[in-house]
Amino acid sequence: MRRTLGWGLLVVFVAMGLGACAGRDSAPASSMPSLYKRLGGREGIAIVVGDFTANMAADPRVNERFKGLKPAEVEKFKSTLADQICDATGGPCSYLGKDMKAAHEGMRITEAEWNATVENLVKALDKNNVDARSKQELLGALGPMKKDIVGQ
Ligand code: HEM
Incomplete structure (x- = not known):
């Protein structure tokens, strides 16, 4: 009898454990990897940020803003921005x-500069074959920041 009860409890605990896992995994986004993963993880994000920064540096609509930065400062900026995107898209980074x-x-910063910046980001995402859905999701995550960036 005690033995049966013991096995019974074990079965209940295992079932509860599995249930807890299933609960976590069956969240709405379960069938799709996080945006972080779809962007290629921290490495993929770093490549996009590198291309984005190069686009910004080559764009006369915005490059005056960055011309005073030393190479080490540009590297720091890229790594900070990559951490921010990693953090905002479900990755294991802290901004x-x-x-x-x-x-x-x-x-x-003007509305025109904001638009040029978004264009440069889209160009970098396209260069790295980021799919339309992921692109929209990333732009959707960054969009709300506009009110804190433009006209400050
Ligand atoms: C969604 C859009 C944007 C994001 C996510 C973003 C993100 C960032 C981040 C993470 C930093 C570094 C903050 C730190 O050092 O702690 C930064 C700095 C800066 N951003 Fe933005 N930014 C955006 C839009 C813009 C726009 C539109 C411009 C102007 C064209 C701009 C110009 C700058 C400049 C000049 C710096 C300072 C760089 C430095 O001195 O190191 N940003 N931004």
């Missing part, structure tokens, strides 16, 4: 940079 309002305060 430790300034909040967007503080980072862009006093710059008086």
Whole structure:
């Protein structure tokens, strides 16, 4: 009798454990990998950020903003931005940079500069064959930051 009860409890605990796992895995996004993964993880994001930064540096609509940065500062900027995107898309990174309002305060960034920046990001995503859905999701995650960046 005690033996039977013991096995019974074991079965219940195992079932509860499996249930807990199933609960976590069956969240709405379960069938699709995180945006972080679809972007190729931290490495894929770093490649997109590298291309984006090169696009920004070559774009006369925005490159004056970055011309004062030394090479080491550009590298720091790229790594901070990649961490931010990794963090915002479900990756295992922590963004430790300034909040967007503080980072862009006093710059008086215009709507036209914002649009040029989005264009440069889309160009970088296209170059790396990021699919349309993932592209939209990333732009959707960054869009709400506009109010803290433009006109500050
Ligand atoms: C969604 C859009 C944007 C995101 C996610 C973003 C993100 C960032 C991040 C993470 C930093 C570094 C913060 C830190 O050092 O702690 C930064 C700095 C900066 N951003 Fe943005 N930014 C955006 C839009 C823009 C736009 C539109 C411009 C102007 C064209 C701009 C110009 C700058 C400049 C000049 C810096 C300072 C770079 C430095 O001194 O190191 N950003 N941004």
